[in-house]
Amino acid sequence: MSIPAFDKQDLSQFDEPAELLKALSHPIRLCIVRGLMRKKKCNVSYMQECLDIPQSTISQHLQKLRGAGVVTTERKGLEVNYILADQRVEAIVKALFGEEECEA
Amino acid sequence: MSIPAFDKQDLSQFDEPAELLKALSHPIRLCIVRGLMRKKKCNVSYMQECLDIPQSTISQHLQKLRGAGVVTTERKGLEVNYILADQRVEAIVKALFGEEECEA
């Protein structure tokens, strides 16, 4: 009587992790997230400048990341800084891109 | 002159990893993949029985996983066994669900 490898009874336990992965599964968002691993803290304008993508597009991606709990925000005056907020995400990014020194 | 944390020039380097994550970002597929970590090798009927989901639905999810290189197949007579084929995926599943002994 061992636990089956698959089990429809707890399919719902995969909902949240799948949501997390979905939030990460877009090139722009993945780029943002890896950028935040390198840079710790980053405002929208900086990302926009680097990525050269319309502001509303970036902002929408950021809201999706925030909605999934991937990032949190810290306002500083006019700017809003984004910060990684989920350790699982860091492990996933490392799995995908390798370990890496982060700059202060 | 350090490398910027974000860089539009190599946005395309995120395409493949994003595809990989997209393939994983569905509860059924994630369940299958974690099941394959536990069980190593598994045919479609077994998954179908456990998950109680229409055959075509399972098969479609499996094709998506295969297309992304997450799994490979081994035919044995009528049955087709699915097997994990990407180490990154194992690391990701561990990040999401924790380490775990695998049977056999």
Place this chain on the structure above:
DNA sequence: TTTATATATCGTATTATTCGAATATAACGA
């Protein structure tokens, strides 16, 4: 106040995913 700047949200057209029934294929045994 007004103005400027940084960011968020809305509207909407386009494209992609999802599901499951129906159908097709592949391998085996009689």
Place this chain on the structure above:
DNA sequence: TCGTTATATTCGAATAATACGATATATAAA
């Protein structure tokens, strides 16, 4: 060959994701 079982593919409808211009909000400075 024919029938059976296991799996894959096709199709259409419903739903969700995406991009981006236009517009709204929030903060700060004049």
